[in-house]
Amino acid sequence: AQSVTQLDSQVPVFEEAPVELRCNYSSSVSVYLFWYVQYPNQGLQLLLKYLSGSTLVESINGFEAEFNKSQTSFHLRKPSVHISDTAEYFCAVSDLRFQKLVFGTGTRLLVSP
Amino acid sequence: DVKVTQSSRYLVKRTGEKVFLECVQDMDHENMFWYRQDPGLGLRLIYFSYDVKMKEKGDIPEGYSVSREKKERFSLILESASTNQTSMYLCASSLLQTANTEAFFGQGTRLTVV
Numbered sequence: 001a002q003s004v005t006q007l008d009s010q011v012p013v014f015e016e017a018p019v020e021l022r023c024n025y026s027s028s029v030s031v032y033l034f035w036y037v038q039y040p041n042q043g044l045q046l047l048l049k050y051l052s053g054s055t056l057v058e059s060i061n062g063f064e065a066e067f068n069k070s071q072t073s074f075h076l077r078k079p080s081v082h083i084s085d086t087a088e089y090f091c092a093v094s095d096l097r098f099q100k101l102v103f104g105t106g107t108r109l110l111v112s113p
Numbered sequence: 114d115v116k117v118t119q120s121s122r123y124l125v126k127r128t129g130e131k132v133f134l135e136c137v138q139d140m141d142h143e144n145m146f147w148y149r150q151d152p153g154l155g156l157r158l159i160y161f162s163y164d165v166k167m168k169e170k171g172d173i174p175e176g177y178s179v180s181r182e183k184k185e186r187f188s189l190i191l192e193s194a195s196t197n198q199t200s201m202y203l204c205a206s207s208l209l210q211t212a213n214t215e216a217f218f219g220q221g222t223r224l225t226v227v
Contacts, residue, residue, distance in 0.1 A: 045218070046217075090156065100171070101146075105154060
């Protein structure tokens with residue numbers, strides 16, 4: 001069975017500082033990996049995804065994540081965060097048969113001035 | 114603009130009531146999902162459907178059932194609501210294919226059972 005671990009439940013950071021949100025997955029087969037973001041009182045939005053090819057994937061708002069097969073990790077990074085990045089971030093792995101997403105428990109990113 | 118619409122943002126129901134949560138998508142997606150979101154537990158899959166009238170149990174189906182009579186609509190049913198079903202419920206849809214498996218989510222329904 002697939003599983004996802006997000007060890008950090010909350011990450012406080014100052015504005016313009018770099019941040020890394022950690023994600024480790026467990027799977028015996030090839031996987032697709034995703035980061036979703038949830039702003040307060042909203043549903044989830046796709047931030048970025050790894051399907052195949054380059055192990056470094058980027059989003060349009062400055063986030064990036066690197067797929068590391070040997071370490072079974074897909075950490076999310078941003079070199080300089082903004083107040084507006086305050087949200088909850090979920091890492092997920094996809095079941096290839098029905099595209100069921102298995103989610104981690106989420107990491108709340110708190111950006112303060 | 115792709116859209117997954119959940120019929121209610123907030124619901125308050127009494128213990129023992131039968132509760133219907135409705136979800137509609139306009140993207141002609143085959144897959145539809147119901148997740149439950151609780152603090153510290155992330156999102157957990159309740160049920161999913163990959164075709165009309167088809168359904169599969171997820172990780173926590175107990176106390177829930179689903180209905181998919183039309184491709185665009187997926188309903189979650191709480192047969193007899195209990196206080197431990199107080200939660201945020203999220204509906205999602207995606208295409209049935211092996212690549213580009215992005216799921217699109219609704220805004221969520223926050224259900225309180227009193």
